Amino acid sequence: MLKPMTDVKQHEYDLLNEIARDSLGTQANLSDRLGIAVGSVNWYIKRLINRGWVKVSHLDRTRLKYDLTSEGMAVLSQRALLYARDSLKVYGQYRVKAQTLVKDLKEQGIRSVYIDGNDEAMDILRLTCIENEILLSDAPQGVALKAVGQEFQVIVSSS
Numbered sequence: 761m762l763k764p765m766t767d768v769k770q771h772e773y774d775l776l777n778e779i780a781r782d783s784l785g786t787q788a789n790l791s792d793r794l795g796i797a798v799g800s801v802n803w804y805i806k807r808l809i810n811r812g813w814v815k816v817s818h819l820d821r822t823r824l825k826y827d828l829t830s831e832g833m834a835v836l837s838q839r840a841l842l843y844a845r846d847s848l849k850v851y852g853q854y855r856v857k858a859q860t861l862v863k864d865l866k867e868q869g870i871r872s873v874y875i876d877g878n879d880e881a882m883d884i885l886r887l888t889c890i891e892n893e894i895l896l897s898d899a900p901q902g903v904a905l906k907a908v909g910q911e912f913q914v915i916v917s918s919s
Contacts, residue, residue: 768835771796775804776836779814779826786823808832853910854881858888861912865894865903872897876906876915885912 774794778785787805791798805826808814813832817825828836862885865873872895875886885905889896904915 768839769804771800771804772808773836773839775801775808776813776828776832780828780833780836783825783827784819784823785826851884854884855888857912858885861885861905861914862888862892862894865914866892870903871895872902874898874900874902874904876900876904879907881907881910881912 771794775790778790778793782789785793787798787801790801794801796804805814805816809816811831813829813835815827815829817827819825871893873889874897875882875889882905885907886896889905901917904917906913906915
């Protein structure tokens with residue numbers, strides 16, 4: 761089971777990610793890309809080196825190269841895995857809600873709905889309707905479905 765590393769700051773993850781993308785980036789470049797002061801970049805890099813997540817080598821007198829260690833790669837990978845796990849959990853929750861709603865609509869004899877919204881939650885609802893042969897209307901007449909917070913809402917227009 762993965763345990764989140766709660767003492768890793770967002771800027772540290774961002775910096776690890778930037779170093780993974782470009783190990784030859786200067787602190788000034790990293791500062792620009794991350795939107796933080798060069799002094800902060802320097803401080804965070806020293807912190808990452810002390811943690812054993814980044815190693816530094818001299819290319820010449822003025823140029824440094826930053827590389828992630830295997831421990832640094834593990835921190836970055838763990839973050840990605842935790843994000844993927846949490847995203848799948850949220851997807852599963854929305855999917856169950858969408859399936860329950862669509863089942864209820866079918867039991868009520870509703871065969872056509874308007875989907876009000878274009879975010880990921882509504883995409884899950886849209887696909888669930890299609891899978892269950894509920895037609896998607898182009899106009900908000902009859903039954904409309906929308907997300908309110910983390911729940912789906914049914915709106916029936918009286919026309």
